Amino acid sequence: MRAIGILGGTFDPVHCGHVRLAIEVLEQAGLDEVRLMPAGAPRLRDPPRASGAERRAWLEAAVGGIAGLVVDPRELDGSGPTRTVETLESLRAEHPDDAIALVLGMDAFARLDEWHRHEALLELAHLVVARRPGADGPERPAVRALAAAHAITDARLLRAQPSGTIYLVEAPLLDISATDVRARIAAGRSIHCLVPDPVRRLIERSDVYKHGIR
Numbered sequence: 001m002r003a004i005g006i007l008g009g010t011f012d013p014v015h016c017g018h019v020r021l022a023i024e025v026l027e028q029a030g031l032d033e034v035r036l037m038p039a040g041a042p043r044l045r046d047p048p049r050a051s052g053a054e055r056r057a058w059l060e061a062a063v064g065g066i067a068g069l070v071v072d073p074r075e076l077d078g079s080g081p082t083r084t085v086e087t088l089e090s091l092r093a094e095h096p097d098d099a100i101a102l103v104l105g106m107d108a109f110a111r112l113d114e115w116h117r118h119e120a121l122l123e124l125a126h127l128v129v130a131r132r133p134g135a136d137g138p139e140r141p142a143v144r145a146l147a148a149a150h151a152i153t154d155a156r157l158l159r160a161q162p163s164g165t166i167y168l169v170e171a172p173l174l175d176i177s178a179t180d181v182r183a184r185i186a187a188g189r190s191i192h193c194l195v196p197d198p199v200r201r202l203i204e205r206s207d208v209y210k211h212g213i214r
């Protein structure tokens with residue numbers, strides 16, 4: 001049985017916080033691979049500034065040479081899945097017997113009861129929840145109940161079944177956001193060490209964030 005992690009996001013653009021998160025999850029949860037999966041058209045946010053092709057190319061550049069990190073573009077295809085639960089269904093169809101682990105930050109996990117068909121998520125996948133060391137756990141009773149029912153403390157149990165458990169990874173988060181990276185580019189400031197160097201070179205060749213910010 002392989003263990004596959006999924007880290008979704010807008011990645012507009014991918015930055016070092018994303019890459020470090022993926023590596024922490026890969027190592028701490030003992031996964032075989034973490035797939036960075038750029039979102040097509042997010043329902044709850046403005047459309048990304050960069051195109052799907054650009055975000056995908058930057059992600060490929062970001063993970064190049066890092067063992068265990070790969071890019072999965074299925075949500076960028078107009079006909080592909082857009083909601084998390086549909087993405088997990090499409091992955092599950094390809095990997096019926098493997099462990100699949102959806103990576104979530106504690107902020108997202110703490111509001112899990114608002115998600116479309118959230119009860120189906122744990123039937124399709126494990127959840128790997130990343131939080132800053134010492135940060136609070138979820139507050140809502142419904143989410144606390146889910147955590148109490150499904151939490152495991154031994155990462156090896158992620159391989160004992162294909163889905164259904166919740167594993168906490170304590171990941172120190174770098175203080176970097178895509179919003180801040182875009183603002184720096186628009187202001188003509190440096191993004192050295194905020195995004196991987198190959199990504200910085202590609203972004204600098206493009207005009208995408210140079211005119212105004214969002």
Ligand code: ATP
Pocket residue numbers: 008009010011012016017018021103104105173174175176177178179180
């Ligand atoms: P924006 O600033 O545009 O909101 P973002 O930097 O938060 O973007 P997303 O593409 O929305 O980037 O993030 C994808 C995933 O990466 C989310 O689960 C998010 O919580 C996580 N993430 C974002 N920034 C960091 C960071 N600095 N460290 C660790 N995880 C991060």
